[in-house]
Amino acid sequence: MKLAVVVPDGLADFPVKVLGGKTPLEAAKLPNLHALAGRSILGTVCTVPAGMYPGSDICCLNLFGYDPKQYYPGRAPLEAANLGLVLKPGEFALRCNLVTADGHVLKDYSAGHVSTEEAEILIREIQKHLGSDRFGFYPGKQYRHILICKTDGPLEVEMDAPHDFQGQSYERHWPRGRDAQMFIELTQKSREILEHHAVNHKRARAGKGKANMIWLWGGGAAPVIETLQQKYGIRGGVISAVDLLNGLGRYLDMEIITVPGATGYFDTDYRAKGEAAVKAIDRLDLIFVHVEATDEAGHSGLVDEKVNAIEQIDEHIVGPVLQRLQKEPEWRMFVSPDHYTPLEKKTHVAEPVPFIFAGHDVRQGSGLPYTEKTARSTGVRIEKGNELMESLVHGWRF
Ligand SMILES: [Zn+2]
Structure with a gap:
């Protein structure tokens, strides 16, 4: 079984005036993501536990499959x-x-x-x-x-x-x-x-x-935390330009894959990240690809940069990773931002985020494109973010 997670940081957004009332996700041209959403499960997931700040470290810990209420070690241990x-x-x-x-x-x-x-x-x-x-x-x-x-x-x-x-x-x-x-x-x-x-x-x-x-x-x-191998019985790798997430990966005993040209900014080399992910699938059970550019665009309020970043992720990361996975008899993948970084707010917002859950054993598709609105419309809602990873490893169970 081969597993993949793609996290476009801060992807989710509210309607934007200059986009004619569309969100960046609705305005972007996304052949891979929309097709995948149509034949997969589409819904929303709560990544920020009540009372916690919607930081990428907390939200991604959840997406890694660990309840932050129980496992979040704090910022300094991750940076260390x-x-x-x-x-x-x-x-x-x-x-x-x-x-x-x-x-x-x-x-x-x-x-x-x-x-x-x-x-x-x-x-x-x-x-x-x-x-x-x-x-x-x-x-x-x-x-x-x-x-x-x-x-x-x-x-x-x-x-x-x-x-x-x-x-x-x-x-x-x-x-x-x-x-x-x-x-x-x-x-x-x-x-x-x-x-x-x-x-x-x-x-x-x-x-x-x-x-x-x-x-x-x-x-x-020091956090008391099981490694990915201990908790899920899988060997994983993380691709991210963000220090906090790589720190998290080390505590989970994941392989930290550094990609030359991955900057954590708009000028990041999307193609290189996609290629590194595809290669990693050969040797690992799970690859977790995190892209920061969408979040940076949100913080800066740059509409065009955000739309462009999503299109790059679609073409150079989601497309190639999916192609590689489908060569396997058994595979699963989910795509989900960690949190909202709305262009109008320029900061993180705790809202349930839209996700796609795909795999060889997903029989019925949503028939819908991948947007904030369509994800809400399906009524599929996961209350605990870490359960998305549980489903990735053990199969969809909602
Ligand atoms: Zn941010």
Whole structure:
């Protein structure tokens, strides 16, 4: 049995005026997706559990077949995993931003988008002075780094995200709770180490913001999660340009397939992603292809880019993957966005998303094209997003 999942991130949308009241999905030319929907099961699926944020990591965890309420480990453990730091029991990961502080004000959560090269020097300096058996600082990309902290039990600390209080006194946003003090001290010491570092003198001379302090937030412990092999008895691979999703793939022990030219943006190489997916089907039971471009277009409010991205996914990914699968006697596939990223809202919205479920054993088709409206009209609705993967592996059961 060969299985495939295609996730056009943020694909689903509301009607758009300049498209004559159509959604991008309705306006795009999609020969493969529409034909597939016609001979497959069409419906909607709830990917965002009540009370959770409609982030791609949470929604995709659901589409990977894991209930986020039970399994979501938090952002930092996923980002750590993407750096190759898969957390062990007793380890706690925190996001470590490089920020610009001015007096007691947090001026910039990204330290003027400090470069990865400069950041690496600064984080290694922090590690030299503040690293210990207990604390390890690891450089990531630009302003986004990781602190891994060893603990005896669960940490009790609440922390604020720095992009939420720019321009305010950071002392009013210090970590709170029983274990907060050590993180406050690390932050204060980082200022002493970084303020007069050569990298920052150079940045200041060039009129750029100094990366003169760290800010810790977004922590989480090692997730207790079964691998895809343990949970479903299958060997899977993931193709995505997004760090958080690759981190998730590592915890699930999936093969992380990097595709040259896959950028996570409109200029991504759709054809290369499709070809990599087709090749991966030869050696794996499941391939999970995630495309970020549709979401980026939604965030930017770019109508034409969103329509074009969907058409590219149809032609270069859905088409070839489907062709390859149909050479097998037994196969299944689903196509589903993780969430809505409506052009008019420019942000994620928690709504049930339209999906197509296809396979050798799907006997009756919907007879409909693939749109938000047609998916709602069938009345097929899956309340728990992880059940789509259950059906992919074990057969449709609704
Ligand atoms: Zn997004």
